Amino acid sequence: MSDLTRRTAAELADALAAGDTTSAEITEAHLARIEDVDGSVHAFLHVDAEGALAAARAADERRAAGRPASALDGVPIAVKDILTTVGLPTTCGSKILEGWVPPYDATVVARLKDAGLPILGKTNMDEFAMGSSTEHSAYGPTRNPWDLDRIPGGSGGGSAAAVAAFEAPLAIGTDTGGSIRQPGAVTGTVGVKPTFGGVSRYGLVALANSLDQAGPVTRTILDSALLHEVIGGHDPRDSTSIDQPLPALVDAARQGSSGDMSGVRIGVVKELGGEGYQAGVRARFDESVQLLVDAGATVVEVSCPSFVHALAAYYLILPSEASSNLAKFDAMRYGLRVLPDGVENPSAEEVMRASRDAGFGDEVKRRIILGTYALSSGYYDAYYGQAQKVRTLISRDFEAAFGQVDVLVSPTAPTTAFRLGEKVDDPVSMYLNDIATIPANLAGVPGLSLPSGLADEDGLPAGFQILAPAMADDRLYRVGAALETLLTKKWGGALLENAPELQGSAR
Amino acid sequence: MPDITREEVAHLADLARIDLSDAELDHLAPQLAVILDSIKSISEVAADDVPPTSHALPLTNVFREDEVRPGLTAEEALSGAPEVEQQRFSVPRILGEEA
Structure with missing residues (x-):
């Protein structure tokens, strides 16, 4: 069943629940896909075939006994190499941690294991998550599955590329200034930065403690919601973890997928758009906003001057x-x-x-x-x-904006994927990639990126960002799922179906 | 605000305990000057009466019960050490030769 790698995590979970396939089959299919295309993409730093297959067999036994550990039990996942994993190297893309095998699991990893998700391997990243292109990895760059000469975004380019190249149905990323959302935008995938404190940072090798947040990297909004519910929630081992239950994220995604936006108030952030944003990125953004208006949303322009x-x-x-x-x-x-x-x-x-x-x-x-x-x-x-x-001023801007609207929206990144090497020695130009994603990290509010289409000038994916108040992550999923439904209908299928077929050979 | 000089970069690298070669200093110092130039506008933004935010969440003093929980074994804790001796981290000399 070669098409197992093309299915969403929700579809795989349904197939497992119906007994139509096994976790071992699904995991083998993804390992075969990694074997086939990762020589070109280089999304993974380590692949753990043996561990993933053992976890898959255990998941199949639980399913056979009628006791699945979670809705996603048996659905494989890739994990960014910044989260500690017992028995698997954790390098953070740095030579300084080459070969280091941590003696403990990050809470996110422990929750994935408890929920029965086989871990396929660890994904490439800019060294210690510093970068927007994955070119700062000490182990060589990851390539964008849409065009292998272009960057997959960063720092979590490995996780985004793995999902975009159908090497994994799900992945974990971390987002300090946009490292989940910007790779999502340039690879045509979905990425969510939860509310700061919504997902445990225990075992996440810290870049910036007050900004770092782990979250889902997937191909659909519903898959992100399913994964978010697995990894999220209070953890006493992280002193900045929020001691409150998560909002109902999967429910919000299912509600939104009807495409009805009646009664939803949306603010377009004036400062995150216009000059400096590629024409094709702006065009896809404007069209997406119009779709939301047509679906019943009220849209106003909102100014956040401190952004x-x-x-x-x-x-x-x-x-x-x-x-x-x-x-x-x-x-x-x-x-x-x-x-x-x-x-x-x-x-x-x-x-x-x-x-x-x-x-x-x-x-x-x-x-x-x-x-x-x-x-x-x-x-x-x-x-x-x-x-x-x-x-403080940025947080006040968000507060004032969320007094008027339910969510804020903007393009996720100012441009589509640029060429490898183009900005690697020009730090300021590299930093500008995160101009639209950084405000959310500074204020601790949640953000989501989903594909808005392909830019006319280069045929590469552009991203649409949704921001919500702290602890209102459910709004991201509701609006995100609605836009996904409307866009998919317009395109006649998922955007990734337009990505070029990767040749199964090492470059 | 003053520009950052090559000497300052060398001093900062020294404070950060990183040996930079001359070639690295030649490469990094001008880049740092450009980065600093791009962010210097920040000094004129916020008025004196704006309180600073160090953290997005207004949490203070998170406590837990004082109970014993399993931790790492000595072997686990030492498993990544560059050098181990008698169940301890073995490190290079920390004092001067004569001390």
Whole structure:
């Protein structure tokens, strides 16, 4: 049954529940697909065929005994290589963690295992999640399944590409400034950044503690909702975890899929659009908004004036937190240890310096140095202190906006996928990819990206972003599912059906 | 706000415990200056009366019951260590030669 890789996770779950297929068959089909196309795509850093098949057989036994562990029991998944996994390497795309096998599971991973989802492997990413193209991975870039010469977005390009290339029906990403949503936009897939605190960060190797959030990477809105309900909810091991039940996400997705938007108030963010946004991205966005209007939504333009400062605030707050978080890579307890050249009997500090130089890539070094600068005594007030104030202003903009509308919308990323190598040595130009996604991280509100169509000028996917108030993640699913239904009807099928067939051969 | 110089970058790398080669300094210092230039507008944005936000969630002091829970075994904790000796992390010398 070769078409198993083309089905959505919800369809696979239904087929498993009906006894039409087995988790072993589904998992084998995806492992075969990985074997076939990942030489070209390079979405995975590690594939765990043995572990996935063992988990699949256990899922089949539970199903046979009439005791599935969850609705998704037996549906395989790929996990970004920033979440710790017992027995599987966790490198964060960095040389400094090459070969490290963590002794504990992240809570997200533990919940996937408890729910019976076989883990196919770990996906590629920009080193320590710093980047928007996956080119900053120490293990080579991931390629966009729509065009192998283009970037799949980042930092979670591996997870998005795995799902877009039908190597996995589901994946986990993490989003600090857009690392789930922007790869979703440029690969024609769905990605959700939950409310900050909605999904546990325990075992998520921290980039920026106050911004990081794990979430679903899928091909449909319903699949994201199903996965979100598996991984979400309170975790006492994460002190920033919200101690409240999740809203009913799957119900919201099913409700939205009728396509009826009557009574829903939608705000188009004035500051996230227009100049700097590719014409084709804007065209698909405007058409999507019109579809929502035609379906009964009330649409108004909303101004969030402080959003124009979000990028600057983010590139002070993030490096500051990152420079502090990455201080733990000291070559003493785990990770790479390199002895400095030509030094006899080097000190611990000399070993630390040499190891951090050898183990970290350029972008990580840039951000550690920037963070060290922003936090140093002479500049703290002017930079970090100001950035924290801007964060307050951005939260106030969201509050005022959500006083008028139920959700806010914008294009997810200003452009479609650019070519590999085009921006890798131009950090500021790379940072601009996240201009529309960053405000949500700074304010902690949830965001979702779904495909809005293909840009006319290059035939590549564009993304539509939906933002909701904190803990109102259900609104993302309702509006997202409605737009997905309307667009799919218009296209006569899913957008990914237009992606070129990947040739099964290594490049 | 002053531009960042090559010497400052070298000093910051030193504070961050990263040995940068001359070639890396040549490469990174101008990039950092460009990044800083692109974000310097931030110093003029917020008025003095705006309170800072360090965290999106207004949580303070999250406690749990003081009860014993299973943790990592010594073997597990040492499993990723570059060097182990007598069930301990083995590290390079931390004091000067003469000390």
